Amino acid sequence: QVQALESGGDSVQTGGxxxxxxxxxxxxxxxxxxxxxxxxxGKEREALATGYTGGTFTYYADSVKGRFTISQxxxxxxxxxxxxxxxxxxxxxxxxxxxxxxxxRCGDTAADFAYWGQGTQVTVSS
Numbered sequence: 532q533v534q535a536l537e538s539g540g541d542s543v544q545t546g547g548x549x550x551x552x553x554x555x556x557x558x559x560x561x562x563x564x565x566x567x568x569x570x571x572x573g574k575e576r577e578a579l580a581t582g583y584t585g586g587t588f589t590y591y592a593d594s595v596k597g598r599f600t601i602s603q604x605x606x607x608x609x610x611x612x613x614x615x616x617x618x619x620x621x622x623x624x625x626x627x628x629x630x631x632x633x634x635x636r637c638g639d640t641a642a643d644f645a646y647w648g649q650g651t652q653v654t655v656s657s
Contacts, residue, residue: 532557532558533555533556533557533558533559533629533631533645533646534555534556534557534646534648535553535554535555535556535610535627535628535629535646535647535648536553536554536556536648536649537551537552537553537625537626537627537648537649537650537651538551538552538553538554538651539551539552539651540624540625540650540651540652540653541653541654542653542654542655542656543617543653543654543655543656544655544656544657545617545618545619545655545656545657546616546617547617547655548613548614548615548616548617549614549617549653550611550612550613550614551567551611551612551614551625551627551651551653552609552610552611553567553609553610553611553612553627553648554607554608554609555608555609555610555627555629556608557646559584559608559629560584560633561584561585562583562584562585562633563583563584563629563630563631563632563633563634564581564582564583564584564629564630564634564637564643564644565581565582565583565584565603565610565627565628565629565630565637566578566579566580566581566582566588566590566601566627566628566637566644567579567580567581567599567601567610567612567625567626567627567628568625568626568627568628568641568644569621569623569624569625569626569653570623570624570626570650571622571623571624574623576626576641577592577594577623577639578590578592578638578639578640578641579591579592579594579595579599579601579612579625580592580595580599580600580601580612581601581637581638581639582601582637583637584603584605584629585603585605586602586603586605588601588602588603588637589636589637590637590638590639592639594620595614595621598614598615598616598617599612599613599614599615600612600613601613610627612625612627614653617653617655618655619655619656619657620655621653621655622653622654622655623652623653624650624651624652624653625650625651625652625653626647626648626649626650627647627648628641628644628646628647628648629644629645629646630643630644630645630646631645631646632645
């Protein structure tokens with residue numbers, strides 16, 4: 532069983548920054564995928580950044596590329612998302628997720644991720 536617990540969500544102004552953290556516990560296998568997603572009211576869940584456990588993150592959504600950075604502290608099983616230059620359209624509930632299977636690539640399909648945290652809320656005011 533895998534559990535994920537997000538933290539770090541807050542209310543910031545446009546142009547501000549936040550760092551989200553996700554503590555992952557349980558049995559995570561090497562070369563499975565982990566990532567950050569978000570969902571705004573009335574919108575579908577959107578993949579932001581994903582990659583393999585161990586720190587090889589290769590997928591970034593165009594909407595956050597250059598502004599958001601995903602990283603992993605392997606010793607503490609913490610997945611982080613550094614978010615800079617925040618915009619009002621970044622406001623959403625942010626989730627981290629972990630996959631169960633070993634896949635040839637880590638992409639943007641939410642259905643590929645079996646384990647999800649409860650989410651942490653990010654609000655950006657203009």
